[in-house]
Amino acid sequence: MSTATSGIDQTGAKAAAGKMSGLVSERQVEELDNVVIRFVGDSGDGMQLTGNEFSKAVGEAGHDFSTHPDYPSEIRAPTGTLFGVSGYQIQYSSRPVFTSGDAPDVLVVMNPAALKTNLPDLKRGGIIIANSGAFTEGNLAKAEYQSNPLEDGSLAGYQLFKIDIAEFTANALSNSGLSKKDVGRCKNYFALGVMLCLYNRPFDKEVSDIRKKFAKKPEFADANVTALTAGYAYAEATEMFATTYQMRASAATPGKYRSITGNSAAALGFVAAAELSGVPLFIGSYPITPATDILHDLSALKNYNVTTFQAEDEIAGMCSTIGAAYGGSLGLTTTSGPGMALKTEALGLAVMLELPLVIVNVQRGGPSTGLPTKSEQSDLLQAVYGRNGECPVPVIASYSPSDCFDCAIEAFRIAVKYMTPVILLTDGGIGNAAEPWLIPDVASLPKLAVKFRTEPEGFQPYARDENLARPWVKPGTPGMEHRIGGLEKDFFSGNISHNPLNHQRMVDVRAAKVAGIAKDIPPLEIHGPKSGDLVIVGWGSTYGSIAQAREKAEALGKSVAHVHLRHLNPMPADLGEILKRYKTVLVPELNLGQLSKLLREHYLLAVVQLNKVQGKPFMVADIYDRILELC
Amino acid sequence: MNSPNELADKIHSLTKKDFESDQDVRWCPGCGDYAVLAQVQKILPTLGIPRENFAFISGIGCSSRFPYYMETYGMHSIHGRAPAIASGLKLSRPELSVWVVTGDGDALAIGGNHFIHAMRRNIGLKIILLNNRIYGLTKGQYSPTSEIGKKTKSTPMGSIDRPFSPVAVALGAGATFVARAVDSDLKHMASVLERAAAHKGTAFVEILQNCVVFNDDAYGALSNKATRADAGVFLEHGKPLVFGKDRNKGIRLKGWEPELVTLGENGATEADLVMHDEKASNGGLAFFLSQLENPKFPVPLGVFRDLEEPAYEELNKAMAEGARVAKGPGDLGRLLSSGETWIIK
Structure with a gap:
């Protein structure tokens, strides 16, 4: 760690003159099979773009990945403030990836506020790549730091790499003719260059992507390529990084991605x-x-x-x-x-x-x-x-x-x-x-059969087919002029009807139509044992966290299954029977228990809730810990 | 499918009766809406449009029952939303003749936003607003066009709301066709509706309509044979604003204010009067006219404004065609594998 925090200034000059090949070749290459990186900075720092570009690069290299952009609702919050921090997390792996990862292994922070708000999530001993130039007195104050964490030893438990990204970018672009403001905008590409090098990702592809992206503004394309190149060269040349990382491609299904x-x-x-x-x-x-x-x-x-x-x-x-x-x-x-x-x-x-x-x-x-x-x-x-x-x-x-x-x-x-x-x-x-x-x-892809009715003979706007669906008739179809509306309608003609029994019949048939969709839902897929101690029922974006937590628990010998609902109304026809095969039903949701309510109501079941409403996804650990408590 | 000739015959043989649905009309006896329904049913067969290509969309209120009585495609939707629904229909099916029938509460209170934005876009809708200056279906509350001081069930001490003029709102929203008629003058109403039907883009027609139950005689002066010539002024393009039983009254400008004059008195001649110009690109004159109200001034009737501007649906279609020319027709396979892709072997 001591080597990591020194020697930056000396290598800077070397980097600026950097060649793209082997100035430093004795560094170790560590094989990873999973890494979680979080890019954080001001909402104007371009971290979403950096994250996006990095995820593209790892995808192209054949890794599975999952990302989580986390940004404030202010478009450009005041710079350097704690509430203006914008982040982008990516987990990529040689194995299938379900979530953007719980705790990052690496934090790329563009200013003190980004460090302050994200450090608590970083793994103990994780890597911090800090844009040291932004750790000015003013920014430190905005982030409510009493002293500079990059210098005061408070980050001793992490691998800290200080790089004055803004300064290096400015140096690299000193002859670009761009304004100071525009030069400042290129620093995210410098950071990306560093990360591409550190994680042994292809460099040329990104250059051509930048050229494509800024085709209409060649001066920005040039500047961003220069910043990217400088970042890559810096990371390659600097003696700061004793290790770079690489990963085998994941065994994903062959095909075009x-x-x-x-x-x-x-x-x-x-x-x-x-x-x-x-x-x-x-x-x-x-x-x-x-x-x-x-x-x-x-x-x-x-x-x-x-x-x-x-x-x-x-x-x-x-x-x-x-x-x-x-x-x-x-x-x-x-x-x-x-x-x-x-x-x-x-x-x-x-x-x-x-x-x-x-x-x-x-x-x-x-x-x-x-x-x-x-x-x-x-x-x-x-x-x-x-x-x-x-x-x-x-x-x-x-x-x-x-x-x-x-x-x-x-x-x-x-x-x-x-x-x-x-x-x-x-x-x-x-x-x-x-x-x-x-x-x-x-x-x-499935075919979608659509039939517009054009046959006037025997036409009734609300007559129904075997699925209880009424005909779809386009205005402009001769001989079938009719009126529809929000007032209750006659069961066949669709004309206004206030008849009490007709209303009952219409309410019933609308309910029956939607309930009948249950027969058209494919059987549920059960991950894990078909019966046992615990079944986790999820819906929506919690899939990844649940799946990963379940696999982890199963590896520990736990009898735990996972069913994920795509259809929530109506519920799949086989769900009730499936739930009965497990001793406990756990329902993790990013709310206060809404699916739990539906399941209790539908199946008169005791359901164990796991709820989180913090504006953040479940961590795998949230669910894993609950599984271990339950079985 | 009809051949072109058969189609032409079918259209020519359409009559008013063909546009009357089998539903019993359920407005109060004596309601002004009957007159509007009859005039619409009368002019539609003359427009050269197959009956199946008409669609009437309405919101909620007495006026919004209108589609049920038309033997065309129609939708009685929800309060205030008819222009938005009709916009979706017109955009998706530009070949249809889409009409919106609304009222002062429906268009100007709950549906104000949709009403102004339809006109701002100049989308090809014919909007007929039946203005009776009262809420009828909910049994008599004041509306956005009720006059100050109006006593209703919800304003027992008189309304303190300032009313606005539907015509002024339409003009302010940039409507390219704005007209007004009164339910008691059938012939004039029909001529205004015909003009609206022929207009490209949004055509807005306010019809002053009497509610016999909750606001009877709101337009008495305009409907009464004895007073109507003095209570209204018919707008004619290129003609001066002359009115009155003896056609000897006129309106001239005094600074920015209207002034009532009698021709031949105090040296007033026709040449001094405001000349109507419905094609004026500046909306000033039309807005000036929209401010004239009884009893101080005669109520202008007829076409306030009629501008030729591209209709929204035409621009939309041209844009889609432009995209097809520039990018080629859509190809799903190509679309799905567009962007940055990579192959895993």
Whole structure:
């Protein structure tokens, strides 16, 4: 450790003149099979970009990975403040990765505030790479440090590497002609260069990516490449790093991969649904964190069968979607917590109209504005129950970023088959996190059969098929003019009806239609023993933590299984019987026990809760510890 | 499928009756809404549009029962949201003729936001607002167009809310077509509706409509044969603002204020009067007209403004076509494997 904290200044000059090959060759290369790195800095420091680029580089090298971006809701919080810290954590491994990792092995910190807020998470003895130039008196004060932790010995328990990233970047770019401010913006690429070298990641690929990314601003492309090169060269030349790290590629399924976030995967899934059904996609949405990226992605795909509409508010997002679905499009609206509340009234209308559309709720911390950039699973009961009247809506949830693709298609499959709005729940964690995605073959995707009724003979707007779905008729179809609306309707004709028995019949049939979807849900997959001491029931983004905790417990000889629900309303038909085969049912959720309530209500079971509402995902240890307490 | 000739015949043979649904009309006897329904049913067959291509979308309120009585596609939706629903329909199906029927509460109170944004975008909707200056379906509360001091069940001591003019709101929102008619003048109403139907983009028509039960005679002066010529002024493009039983009254500008004059008195001639120009690119004149109210001034009736601007759905379509030209038609396989990819063997 003592060598790590010295000799920086001497090597700096060498690095600036750095060649890309072997100035220092006697360093050790340590083989890792798993590493967790967290990049943290001011929200303007570009840590999300650095993290993203690094995750791409490890994916390209054939590692499995999972990321967790963690950023404040302020776009540019005052620099150097504790609440302005933005982070990006990645876990990558030669084995399958389920989560972004509990405690980081490495912290890359761009200022004192980043160190202060993240040090408690770092593993004992972990690596700190600190942008030492930012540890000024002013920044130390903003981070409420009495003395400089880089100098006062308080980090003795860690491997500390001090690099004046800002200074080195400025030196490297002294002849670039860029303003001081623009030069400052390149320091994240210097940091990335250091990390690529330290973790033996390909360098040339990143250079070409930068050129592509900044194709329209060649002066920035040059500057960023120079900063990256300087960082890489510095790390290669400096004697500070006695060890670099490498990892075997993971034994992933062969095929073509890309890195994908949940929001992007959802967007692709919706385009796929349109292509697979031959029905145009319409998205009417209002920007809201953390859901907006779905609207962004689709807005760039107008050459597909996609219409995007940024509505005047959340309500109009939902209502325009209803109008488009009425017109014969796949209607889609995307939102988060408070936006979902605003859409509720119109969602009730969609239930009455029995039109196929999908509402995506990328959940965030609530209630009200809550924690816009943090994730939570606290909108489940709202999704299942939160409307006036007896108002059943199918609800499904994605368990990972890439699963959002499949869930997008599944949501529309249910919507068009049963003529119903469908809620798809993801969360901020899934929406923004990235993982490698095995790109599916288009031919392997399910077909979505959509039939518009055009036959006027015997037409009744609310006559139902074997799935209790009413016909979908596009305005413009001759001879089938009819009216629909939010007032209760006659069982067949759809005309207004206040008949008491008709209302009973309509309420019953709407409920039966949604309940009937249970027969259309594939059997649940059980990870672990088919019966035994403990079954963990999860839904949504907790999948990774549960899966990893379960594997760890199983390795210890524990009889513990895991069932993860994609379909939350209705519940899968086989769930009740499965739960009875275990002595204990544990339900970990990022809320105060919403799925637990549903399970108790449905199956009259005793359920053990594990709840966390801190705006953060479960750590594997949270769940693992609970498992050990229970069996 | 009809051949073009068959289609043309089918359209030409449409009559008012073809647009009457089999549902019993359930407005109060004497309600002004009947007149509007009849005029709409009368002009639709003349527009050269197949019946199946009409869609009527409404919100909540007495006026919003309208779609049930039209033998077209229709939706009776939720309070205030009709313009948003209709926007989604029109964007997804630009070939349809999409009409919104709304009221003063529906469009201006709960649905104000959707109302102004539809007009801001100039999306191809025909919006008919039946303004009776009262909440009828909830049995008589004041509305955003009720006059100050109005005594209703929710304002037993008189309303202290300042009303606004739907026409002024529409103009403020940038509507490219803004007109007004009164339920008692069927012929004029029909001519205004025809103009609205022909307009590209959002066409907004306010119809002053009498509620016989909760706000009877709100437009008495405009409807009464004896007073109506003095209570209203018909707007005609390129013509001066002349009105009155004897066609001898006019409105001229005194600074920025309107002034009522009698032609021939104090040297006032037609040349002094405000000349109507519905095509003026500056909205000043139209807004000036929207401020004229009884009893001090005659109520302007007719087309306030009629501008030719690209419709939102056209721009949207052009953008999609542009994207297809620039990027080629969508290819799902290519899309899924776009971006940074890598192969694992």
